[in-house]
Amino acid sequence: MAKDLDFEPSAPKTIKKSTGTKIFEAVAYLLLAAGSIICVLPFIIIVSGSFTDNSTILTQGYSLLPKNFTFSAYETIFRSPKDILQAYKMTIYYTVVGTGLGLLMITLTGYVISRKEFKYRNTVSFLIYFTSIFGGGMIPWYLMYANVLQLKGSTLAIWFPALMSPFLVILMRTFIVGAVPDAITESAKIDGAGHFTIFFKIVLPVLKPGLATVGLFLALGYWNDWYRSSMFSTNSSTWQLQFYLYDLLNATTAMKQMASNVSMKTADLPTESVKLAMAVVATGPVLLVYPFVQRFFVSGITVGAVKG
């Protein structure tokens, strides 16, 4: 036996790589690099276009690197920043109100349907889940807000519909079940704590990762939304930022059409590079924050996928 043991390789931590492994790794690096580049390339086109002189775009088209570097597009935007600042302001307002209220409602719901002593937790869970598998469709939904509640033009119609989603409620319940063992809440109850005390004093403090994850999902949804503005806004002063950008994109096309019809000077119109600069301004905050909050989304997706 002892002799046999001597023949065991003294197992270096990293086993020497075979040629096959080396080739495989090279291919892996190559494919991942290619994938990453494809994912980033469009952003580079946008950013470099936004720094390119407009007449260069008009004569030579878009390119990967700015050919005639200039800040003029950004200068144009910030020369009369009233509209964009308004859109920014409204988007921040929707995001803060929607995320705050939504997070509170989702967390309360998650807490209730994770309580074992709550007899109807399965019924409530199912009623929430059911909304994701059956619905009345877009038109009844739209008419509910626009005609029945008469909310067309109000800011409420823009933030209210996205406060909650079945996915986020179930995700929050999973976080709560994982973060707060039953024994702790049970002992708190024996000590005479009510549900609100347990919720605010015991559950919320240990729920920070869950709150961050669900909150960021909500905030991202609000920041990137344009759809509810397109349906419910009657006045450009309530537009979401993304819808402002959307409108600008379409308006330029329309205006260019108009300009060629009436032979107006193209210099007077919002130009190609301005559109790109607007896109950068609208997406900038998300991409700046993204590297720091990415892990919360990863944890959310992971938890959500495991538990469904």
Next chain:
Amino acid sequence: MRNKKISGISAMILILFLPFFNWIKVVNLVALFSKIGVTKEMAKDLLTGYNLYNLFSFIRYANQGVLGLFAMVLLLLSFAAIYFNAAFIIRSFIGGKEGKENLSYLAAGKFAFLFSFLTAFATIAFVIFSNVKFKMIGFLPGVVVYLQLAIGLSAYIYIKIVEKKEREKYKEHGLLGEIKKNWVLFVMLIPTFIYFLINNYLPMLGVYFAFTSFNFRDGLWSSPFIGFKNFEFLIKADLFRLTRNTILYNVVFIGIGNVLQIVFAILVSRVTHKWFKKTSQTLMFMPYFVSFVILKVIVYNVFEYQYGLINNIMTGMGGQRIDFYNTPSYWPLFITFFYLWKNIGYGMVVYLATIMGIDNEIYEAARVDGAGDLQQIWYITLPHIKPTFIILLLYALGSIMKGQFELFYQLVGNNGVLFNVTDIFDTYVYRITMTQPLSIGLGTAAGLYQSLFGFLIIVLVNFVVKKRNPDYALF
């Protein structure tokens, strides 16, 4: 405790629901018809008594859309009552365990009687509503309605008493007792209740619009009821194209998407440099975070006729410009590409999490046995991510009728040239909502078809899965 006698009441209730009885009688015919504008021509198709199933024929032939929504609620209530009573009878005869399960048996009975009572009650309310609407006594409830009301109510009270006794035996409490005990939890749910009521459940009643032909003179609530005309029109015109596009795109998205997500997740997991791992994951996840409007900017930049990157390169190489925005055949490819561009990172994260959960010792052992990388992936990694794959697949199948609205709308917009290959239910309905208010009946019909068809698929998938492997069941 299975009480066959109580189920006799349910049988009686079901008999009263048979279509031979008149639930609503039309009286004072001449006065009524002149008041609501029914001509002799129209009166030919009208009856003097209706049950809940053919009530719609009155609404249709007398052109009284104002009663339609209420009639639909009546019909739904009667369906619920019939379903619960039939289920109760079946439960009474199929023996279950004695003990606490008796309570759920009694609750089933309670539901059955409650709904038959509610149906009768709503029928009387309907009669009153229409009489008030027409400012005269034109309708009366039939005898059967009073009978149903009395039976439903007394049976409900009876079963309530039985239930109370039974509850005391097991020291259980009902809804009221639960509210008394945990009222704080109910208070916590109030905002959620209001939200889902407004955002999801009340709009479900709006499927009624699918059976009407909207016009501005009569308004939303009293436009003519036209039965299944909208659906007939839809089948003739767009239904096949919309169904085909919605399902085909989703099948392609699910298939290619999952394969690429798995491939990239495996590649990331096998790369040794930590920074490379992190960077590539971060970069590939990034597109998920930008709005679809940005996608529109990108697509426009790349494919635009005059300034677009591709046409720029084409002319640079001496080639011809391609008019992408007027050539439908390119777009399925573009849409699929940008769907993948935006969603690869998300699915990659899911699969990567599963791969990271695999015990490293299994790989070590395989390596010692001389397994190469591909063998390790084939025999270890892939079997381990199979459950994740199946769960994701089932979810995707469940929502196969749901389109990626934002993706399609931002890429294609209102470019009618491309609709044949790019129109899905969601874009079709959105266009109607925003630009063709006169077609909202048609749009609602399309939405209802999409919703129901999708729902049936989910129930079917779930049923099959539950039979084969309950662990994967969706609900």
